[in-house]
Amino acid sequence: MKNLKLNTLLLFTASILFTACNEDTPEIEKTTEAHGAYIVNFGNYGEGGASITKFDYEKNELVNKYYYSQNDGLELLSNIQYTLEYNDSIYMMGNNSDEIIVCDRLFKQSKKGLSDGIFKPRFAVGKGSYLYISCWGANADFDVMPDSYVAKFNIKTNKVEKSIAIPGGPEGVAIANNKLYVALNYADSIAVVDLNDESTSYIQTPAVSSYFLKDENENLYVSLISTYSNFSEETGLGYINTTSNTLEGVYQLEGVSTEYSSILAFNSDYSRIYALTTQYDENWNVSGSLAEFDVANETFSTLIEDISSPKGVSVNPETNEIYLFLSESVVEGGLMNVYSETGEFQSEYAVGNSPIMSLFLN
Numbered sequence: 001m002k003n004l005k006l007n008t009l010l011l012f013t014a015s016i017l018f019t020a021c022n023e024d025t026p027e028i029e030k031t032t033e034a035h036g037a038y039i040v041n042f043g044n045y046g047e048g049g050a051s052i053t054k055f056d057y058e059k060n061e062l063v064n065k066y067y068y069s070q071n072d073g074l075e076l077l078s079n080i081q082y083t084l085e086y087n088d089s090i091y092m093m094g095n096n097s098d099e100i101i102v103c104d105r106l107f108k109q110s111k112k113g114l115s116d117g118i119f120k121p122r123f124a125v126g127k128g129s130y131l132y133i134s135c136w137g138a139n140a141d142f143d144v145m146p147d148s149y150v151a152k153f154n155i156k157t158n159k160v161e162k163s164i165a166i167p168g169g170p171e172g173v174a175i176a177n178n179k180l181y182v183a184l185n186y187a188d189s190i191a192v193v194d195l196n197d198e199s200t201s202y203i204q205t206p207a208v209s210s211y212f213l214k215d216e217n218e219n220l221y222v223s224l225i226s227t228y229s230n231f232s233e234e235t236g237l238g239y240i241n242t243t244s245n246t247l248e249g250v251y252q253l254e255g256v257s258t259e260y261s262s263i264l265a266f267n268s269d270y271s272r273i274y275a276l277t278t279q280y281d282e283n284w285n286v287s288g289s290l291a292e293f294d295v296a297n298e299t300f301s302t303l304i305e306d307i308s309s310p311k312g313v314s315v316n317p318e319t320n321e322i323y324l325f326l327s328e329s330v331v332e333g334g335l336m337n338v339y340s341e342t343g344e345f346q347s348e349y350a351v352g353n354s355p356i357m358s359l360f361l362n
Contacts, residue, residue: 030070031063034105037316037323038066038359040083041352042261043076044330046096050076051352052107055336057316062349064333070107081260083359086126087155090359093121093133100133100153105361117151117160122260125173125180127195129156132180134170135163143229145169145186150193164198166191171260174212174220176242183209183222186230190222192245203240203247207232211264213273215295218242221273223264225256236300237264237275237293253291253300255279261312261325261356267341268317271295274303276313286310290324290343303343314358321346325355 036056043049052067063069067076078094078101085091089110090103098118102111120136130152137147148169152162168187173180180193189202190209207224214220220240226232236253240246257263257276265274273295278288290304290313304324311334312325320341327334334355338346 030106032106034361036361037314038083038107038361039323039325039336039351039355040080040092040357040359041334042081042330042354042356043079044353045079047331048075048077048079049331049353050078050080050094052076052080053336053351053355054107055349055358057319057321062351064350064352067103067107071109074109076101081121082123083357084124084126085359085361086131089155091124091126091131091155093124095120100131102158111158114153114158114160117153117163121151122170123172124153125175126155127175129154130161131155132164132173132175132193134166134173134182136169140169142169143186150180150182162198164193164200166193166200171209172211172222174214176214176218176220179242179245181212181220181222181240181242183212185210185227188230188232190240190247201245203245205238205247206234206250209238210258210260211262213264213266215266215270221264223256223275224250225258227258237273249298251293251298251300253277253293255288257288257310259311259356262314262358263312265313265315265322267315268320272341274313274315274322275300276310278310290322292343304339311354312356314360317360318362323358325351325357327354330354 039053041051054063054066081093081095083092092101099113099115101113104110119138122134124131124133133151146167150164151160168184170182171185172183182191192201208230209222211223222238235256237251239249241248255277257278263276273293275291288307288310291300292303309328314323322339324337336349
């Protein structure tokens, strides 16, 4: 009788523990279909909380903590600054800890994360066997950024082969006509690296820059912004002819967002550019709007107004729907609001902490 009571007690205790464990641990359900939109949730800098949300827009199904599920409960320990697909792999730029995380197209980690030679990575672009990754450096002074650089990362050997010195806080990067263009967030210029010999020249700009879009003709649009450390009244879009390496046009737009995320997006036929603008009130609450740039007419108009706490914008290349990412707090879940291409609100989805961009896979 004593053994029976003891066994019953043990079973009861085990049942409680099992139930508690299940309540604290999200159910892991792996998927084998890559098609969909993947929302990158930055989290809280230095405190974790980064995650990936998968949105199947055809089935209208959303899965938060998708990376966690695909990797048997493995959490993202870095804050994810930027994510790109290149050569059938997913590369995530991790900040604090500084690293590159490599996954397959299902976001299953396929290589050990790399940290050697990577200090405060920002954006990345690929060509051939290399990624070119903008980095702020180990001792960023957030003033003139003298030690910032671009890391030349070999995707076959999983190593940084070289650091190309680019003072001025490199941010967004793009490759056109075998040249690497680097937006500088702390200098009024854009660096141009000739990929044949890796020599560097500069294009002067009326403001600091942050983000590129490449059109069908290999020319670039760049966001021109005003920051606390480098004020400018000439904010908006710059147009770079990559054949002549000249800034051919500046299209003014007040209050272009200074968020370090996807603040610009093309529609599917490159006829429209969507640009996020922001402003702060006396209590530092942020609001904004989404401007639409008509490429043919070279004019701006306001598409969506009164956006609360905007972080980024993406456009679904299949549907032309606009995804706006909103976040009032870095420690709580953010939102993804979906609009039609004419700016009509359609739906709202709860995503992870500080959503900043979306990656579309087919």
